[in-house]
Amino acid sequence: MLRIVVCVKAVPDPKEAGRIRIDPVSRALVRADLPLVLNPLDKNAMEAALELKEQFDAHLSVLSMGPPPAESVVTECLALGADQGYLLSDRALAGADAYATAYTLAKGIEKIGPADLVLCGRASSDGSTEWVGPELATLLDIPIVTMVKEIVECTGEWWKVKASLDNGYRVVRVKLPAVLTVTRELNIPRTLSFSGIIQARRKQITQWGIDDLDVPEEAVGLKGSPTIVSEMTTRESKRDVEMISGTREEMAERLIQELADAGFLSSS
Amino acid sequence: MKTVEYRHGPVWVIAEQIEGRVRAVSFQLIGHARKLADGLGTPVEVILLGESLDQQAQQVIASGADRVYLGDDPELAVYQPDVYTEIIVKLAQERRPEIMLLGSTFMGRELAPLVAARLRTGLTAHCIDLVLNENKILEQKVPAYGGLISITCPQKRPQMATVAKGVFPRPELDTGRMGEVVLLKVQKNIPRRIETIEIVREEPEGVPLESAAIIVAGGAGASDLEGWHTIAGLAQVMNAALGSTRPAVDEGWTELETMIGQSGKMVSPDLYIGVGLSGELQHMVGIVGAKVMVAINSDAKSPVFEQVDYGIVDDCRRFIPVLIEKIGEYRSEGRELNHGNQDER
Ligand SMILES: Cc1cc2nc3c(=O)[nH]c(=O)nc-3n(C[C@H](O)[C@H](O)[C@H](O)COP(=O)(O)OP(=O)(O)OC[C@H]3O[C@@H](n4cnc5c(N)ncnc54)[C@H](O)[C@@H]3O)c2cc1C
Numbered sequence: 001m002l003r004i005v006v007c008v009k010a011v012p013d014p015k016e017a018g019r020i021r022i023d024p025v026s027r028a029l030v031r032a033d034l035p036l037v038l039n040p041l042d043k044n045a046m047e048a049a050l051e052l053k054e055q056f057d058a059h060l061s062v063l064s065m066g067p068p069p070a071e072s073v074v075t076e077c078l079a080l081g082a083d084q085g086y087l088l089s090d091r092a093l094a095g096a097d098a099y100a101t102a103y104t105l106a107k108g109i110e111k112i113g114p115a116d117l118v119l120c121g122r123a124s125s126d127g128s129t130e131w132v133g134p135e136l137a138t139l140l141d142i143p144i145v146t147m148v149k150e151i152v153e154c155t156g157e158w159w160k161v162k163a164s165l166d167n168g169y170r171v172v173r174v175k176l177p178a179v180l181t182v183t184r185e186l187n188i189p190r191t192l193s194f195s196g197i198i199q200a201r202r203k204q205i206t207q208w209g210i211d212d213l214d215v216p217e218e219a220v221g222l223k224g225s226p227t228i229v230s231e232m233t234t235r236e237s238k239r240d241v242e243m244i245s246g247t248r249e250e251m252a253e254r255l256i257q258e259l260a261d262a263g264f265l266s267s268s
Numbered sequence: 269m270k271t272v273e274y275r276h277g278p279v280w281v282i283a284e285q286i287e288g289r290v291r292a293v294s295f296q297l298i299g300h301a302r303k304l305a306d307g308l309g310t311p312v313e314v315i316l317l318g319e320s321l322d323q324q325a326q327q328v329i330a331s332g333a334d335r336v337y338l339g340d341d342p343e344l345a346v347y348q349p350d351v352y353t354e355i356i357v358k359l360a361q362e363r364r365p366e367i368m369l370l371g372s373t374f375m376g377r378e379l380a381p382l383v384a385a386r387l388r389t390g391l392t393a394h395c396i397d398l399v400l401n402e403n404k405i406l407e408q409k410v411p412a413y414g415g416l417i418s419i420t421c422p423q424k425r426p427q428m429a430t431v432a433k434g435v436f437p438r439p440e441l442d443t444g445r446m447g448e449v450v451l452l453k454v455q456k457n458i459p460r461r462i463e464t465i466e467i468v469r470e471e472p473e474g475v476p477l478e479s480a481a482i483i484v485a486g487g488a489g490a491s492d493l494e495g496w497h498t499i500a501g502l503a504q505v506m507n508a509a510l511g512s513t514r515p516a517v518d519e520g521w522t523e524l525e526t527m528i529g530q531s532g533k534m535v536s537p538d539l540y541i542g543v544g545l546s547g548e549l550q551h552m553v554g555i556v557g558a559k560v561m562v563a564i565n566s567d568a569k570s571p572v573f574e575q576v577d578y579g580i581v582d583d584c585r586r587f588i589p590v591l592i593e594k595i596g597e598y599r600s601e602g603r604e605l606n607h608g609n610q611d612e613r
Pocket residue numbers: 018125126127128486487488489490491512513514515516527528529530531532533543544545546547548550551564565566567570582583584585
């Protein structure tokens with residue numbers, strides 16, 4: 001049986017995330033109390049996993065590292081159809097950069113048991129480094145294809161996928177076990193069903209801390225992160241705006257005049 | 269050659285080539301690596317993997333490199349993750365670079381974390397500036413939360429970062445520069461668990477963003493696909509390239525390729541028109557040196573208006589169709605539009 005692990009991240013709602021700011025005076029991070037949601041691209045990873053599960057009768061686990069409220073996104077994945085949910089949560093895990101995150105997730109996957117396929121989103125909406133997938137693959141010592149937009153062949157040991165590239169795509173053969181990070185083009189994620197939500201209530205979420213994972217405190221979280229945020233500054237914008245007012249027609253005409261005078265409206 | 273002792277390891281650039289030509293972003297990084305290396309008193313070394321690259325190696329030196337490690341082999345013609353990673357990691361373990369830079373291209377974004385994790389070091393994504401601080405540590409500047417944050421990798425080496433095309437200028441070629449080309453022996457039996465079998469290039473539709481003189485960029489304010497098409501329509505009548513913010517990509521109105529900003533493309537148009545977007549720094553850092561900037565936003569208090577030359581407060585879904593119509597009139601009337609209405613100020 002194909003064993004799949006999907007790594008999902010709980011992120012501040014991207015529609016609201018602009019409210020997290022640096023206070024220009026205190027330079028501290030002003031965090032609005034934002035609800036955590038499933039990282040948008042991880043929905044595509046979940047959908048890919050669910051489709052494979054339907055096709056192959058695969059076993060599907062979801063794994064997330066995050067604070068206790070991140071449990072809600074694991075629950076959501078269980079409601080979507082995952083068989084098992086794992087949350088890696090511990091104070092010592094806070095402040096992890098991509099490397100420490102990948103390290104912790106790798107330990108989680110090792111403890112869950114051998115996976116044939118690990119799926120991640122291309123990027124998280126808040127960190128957005130795109131590093132976690134490739135670093136995870138390296139730490140698990142298995143290959144990775146990033147930005148997968150189509151799974152062309154998925155039988156046997158070698159799979160064939162299409163992955164985005166600057167102005168095009170590449171066709172790649174990859175040997176399982178492997179990690180794939182997925183793009184939005186891969187599929188259209190399904191929405192939650194009522195029966196799924198009911199079924200999820202009967203599924204247990206396994207929570208592990210660093211003792212369960214058997215990792216030293218220095219290897220995870222802020223302490224295990226090679227990079228640190230050393231300084232925050234605000235940046236002033238520099239232009240003097242001229243507001244164009246009037247009726248809609250007047251504004252359009254004024255703008256056209258300004259653009260024409262600056263030489264931007266040569267006839268097409 | 270005399271052997272010189274350096275206090276710091278070399279500054280590395282992992283160059284990228286497509287069909288035997290080194291990409292612009294790699295040259296830009298070599299130019300900046302030169303500055304960092306001079307600050308550290310250490311050489312610039314460039315790793316160049318591909319096929320038939322003699323000429324290119326000379327250009328790399330003329331751009332500021334002291335040494336090129338050249339892997340020239342048909343097996344390296346296209347990016348092969350396992351082989352490329354193995355070569356770079358082995359060499360890095362030997363040479364111990366202080367800094368390693370890669371372009372934020374699709375290859376760089378995959379290869380950089382593969383190398384960083386193998387070397388157990390830190391890596392910073394999408395930097396918009398890289399400077400040495402007084403302790404000669406690399407400050408890697410990244411926009412976040414409406415400001416700039418500086419990320420450092422104080423202990424582990426190399427300090428690794430990816431940078432998009434257009435962040436740093438292309439250095440002048442100095443064809444008299446001397447440098448050394450070291451041919452890498454390409455090991456034949458590196459096990460491959462992954463194999464690139466084909467690369468398909470697709471010509472982008474319309475005007476390419478990076479070289480466009482005019483850009484119309486749309487954001488979340490488009491509100492829906494119909495609103496997006498309206499903005500795209502403006503780009504078309506203006507002979508402009510169409511750009512976007514992240515929400516427009518997330519909503520599926522447009523492709524990732526159109527996204528401008530820190531994690532998207534760097535652009536430098538003469539004219540930028542931002543429609544229904546809030547002027548978030550992560551987007552705005554992607555617009556470098558635009559001569560004229562215009563914003564159309566329904567919220568008079570939007571921060572975007574502090575960053576442009578002309579501002580219009582209106583619902584873009586209503587304003588843009590009027591603007592398109594008036595541009596049509598302007599053009600058909602032989603530019604005679606409302607001369608009486610000219611600015612009196
Ligand atoms: C690590 C990281 C990297 C990122 N990288 C990028 C990047 O490279 N590029 C990028 O663009 N973003 C990036 N983002 C996202 C960025 O932070 C902002 O969320 C995004 O730029 C905001 O897009 P927006 O202005 O379209 O949307 P919003 O901030 O939601 O603004 C929408 C604007 O439209 C206006 N509006 C609403 N309705 C209308 C209407 N009918 N007519 C006219 N105006 C209207 C509103 O007043 C508002 O000002 C990144 C975020 C993170 C965390």
